[in-house]
């Protein structure tokens with residue numbers, strides 16, 4: 001099921017640190033993301049892009065303001081609700097965050113097994129399929145240590161997408177990728193949006209992606225300063 | 231192993247893969263768990279050996295009720311009991327037989343050293359009060375100044391004790407009287423003396439002229455078939471005029487002796503303390519191993535949490551690791567500890583041995599300690615936002 005507005009941010013403020021060191025990272029952020037769209041967050045370093053992405057992606061507790069994710073309020077959400085929501089999301093992090101003791105295939109399987117027990121043969125088939133699509137057909141049984149940075153990043157992409165998420169949150173997913181695989185990843189995300197209605201929110205500096213975006217939101221010093229649809 | 235765990239947990243065996251990823255670290259972790267196991271096993275072995283040694287002499291006799299003086303906490307301790315209480319007790323219709331039991335230490339001065347033999351004097355014409363092993367050898371005790379000797383007596387060469395037979399007896403001098411040993415039985419080193427000796431009450435009184443036949447150390451009674459020794463003992467406590475006497479079923483006397491040795495005597499307390507220390511050190515080692523592993527994988531766990539895995543998943547990973555460490559660390563731990571206990575037993579003749587009960591207890595304890603340690607180590611994950619752990 002696709003929501004019309006899967007991500008709705010209202011009057012969001014966020015602080016880091018305590019006491020003297022307390023510092024505000026987001027100021028009254030308001031944002032509505034349309035279902036099936038590719039939204040890109042841009043802005044200088046330290047402007048709060050990652051903070052906004054992790055808050056919207058249910059990876060950080062909301063302190064002040066409201067975020068409705070897939071129709072559910074995140075402010076004050078119980079951990080059971082957080083867990084249920086996270087299973088409907090796909091994350092691609094700046095750092096690839098693969099499990100070092102698991103092979104590429106096993107890492108991708110972890111993205112499937114979170115949905116509970118099901119036929120291991122089908123699971124393995126789905127995981128192999130997506131790894132092959134991402135050009136890793138011959139690297140399935142490699143441990144992350146034996147993969148290049150770009151290959152690891154593609155495994156992380158496969159892990160995020162294998163469970164058919166409703167929303168994909170990506171933090172500079174193409175930073176470690178060469179031109180060609182970067183384009184493959186973005187095109188995959190774009191096509192998922194068109195075919196399955198998957199919504200993507202992505203932080204990037206990559207100009208090639210900006211061309212494909214449905215919408216570009218610019219953050220500066222924790223505030224949205226520009227919001228355009230190219 | 232990997233496939234077994236996969237089937238067991240219905241998911242990838244993350245814990246196993248994580249543990250075996252770094253072979254050296256895994257070997258060190260297993261060595262740690264094995265060491266913790268050895269520590270606990272040896273302490274338990276010593277503790278158990280004291281129990282075995284304490285209960286050993288109770289196995290030489292057969293009785294349903296034992297009457298002892300108020301200060302007699304064990305077989306070898308305390309004042310005498312007047313024989314008249316035995317006759318009073320035998321007035322009870324359910325008491326069918328009674329006999330006196332004498333205990334003292336006979337010193338066998340050998341050329342190289344003095345052996346302390348815990349010596350029991352008993353009426354050899356009433357073999358129903360003796361264990362089957364003793365009863366078959368009781369006949370020779372009727373000869374004056376004869377005895378049968380614990381063939382596991384500490385400090386005696388085994389071939390020397392093996393040579394003691396009715397047709398080739400061995401004599402030695404004690405208390406200026408020549409004692410002749412006609413046979414041996416399986417005793418086995420205790421913490422009190424070097425070994426045991428069984429003699430007739432008459433021989434005993436020859437050895438210890440100050441003692442009187444009217445005042446044995448304990449009185450043993452047998453009750454009629456079908457009578458409950460505890461019930462009869464309770465009745466005797468009312469019947470016998472001396473209210474300070476300890477009148478207990480034989481089983482209860484043994485149990486109270488053991489609990490006295492373990493909780494009131496310094497040795498027992500020290501051994502018990504050794505077990506506690508062993509368990510504590512074991513828990514610290516196991517906790518160290520597992521909490522380090524969890525800490526090393528915190529960012530990977532955080533990723534799993536971000537994907538939607540809950541606390542139950544992390545607990546199951548930690549439990550899987552606990553099982554792996556518990557099982558694989560247990561095997562070498564058991565082997566080394568058995569060897570150590572065997573070596574210690576040979577050196578001391580104490581009944582130190584690995585028992586199935588010890589093995590099961592320690593195994594379950596290890597898995598529980600591993601699981602709890604891991605569960606505590608994953609607590610940091612519960613409260614934290616995944617984004618803060620990457």
Ligand SMILES: Nc1ncnc2c1ncn2[C@@H]1O[C@H](COP(=O)(O)OP(=O)(O)OP(=O)(O)O)[C@@H](O)[C@H]1O
Pocket residue numbers: 016017025043044045046047048049050051052618
């Ligand atoms: N865990 C944290 N603890 C304290 N301060 C933080 C934390 N994470 C971010 N900040 C601060 O919050 C502000 C926004 O950081 P954020 O990571 O969201 O920026 P960003 O736009 O993602 O930057 P970049 O492009 O460098 O990744 C920065 O001033 C940063 O120093």
Ligand SMILES: [Mg+2]
Pocket residue numbers: 049050051171
């Ligand atoms: Mg960032």
